[in-house]
Amino acid sequence: MGTSKYSPEFRADAVALYHSSSGGTYASVAKDLGVHHETLRTWVRDAEQAARPGAVEATAMEKENRQLRAWVKKPELKREILRRAAQYCAAETSW
Template sequence: MARKTYSEEFRRDAVELYRSTPAATVSGIASDLGIMDTTLSNWLKAAGVPIRGQSRPRPQAPSGDETPEQELARLRARVRDLEDSERKLNTERDILRAAAKYFAGETNW
């Protein structure tokens, strides 16, 4: 099997995606980008980015006896998760746009 070569820009973008998404895991980002998790781990180590453990636990579903403070904390956590997800999707979109532009320039039709 041939070894894949990734551009330096793709590597930087992948590392930045992991760095900017606090709830993400190495395997999650790697699978989203279509690369091996060990490859991403190596790029993170080379960039000096510490690899996090599992993502933070998800808040439980709301219960009927929730105090206003608990509800506020739960909703803030949900907003934080949604913002993290949006940031990750925007970064992935930008990476895919750059990759499409790169590969469109390689075609010799």
């Protein structure tokens, strides 16, 4: 994953601002901060998950699961490319 252009302090302040704004929507708070509303929503969700007991372990496991899924996906993609190439070659040679 890439690095964020927003510091952890900025993210924490943004989440705190969202929680302190009475009736403020993600869109309105995000606009004031100059970030996309989905970015702010993700930060708020991540902060709420981190506040739960056992969240550190769950977050680490979720990260590992994402990495493992990506690792498994690569050979599956290569296999699919080879399967399609074999089908193409078979179709070209059978005329």
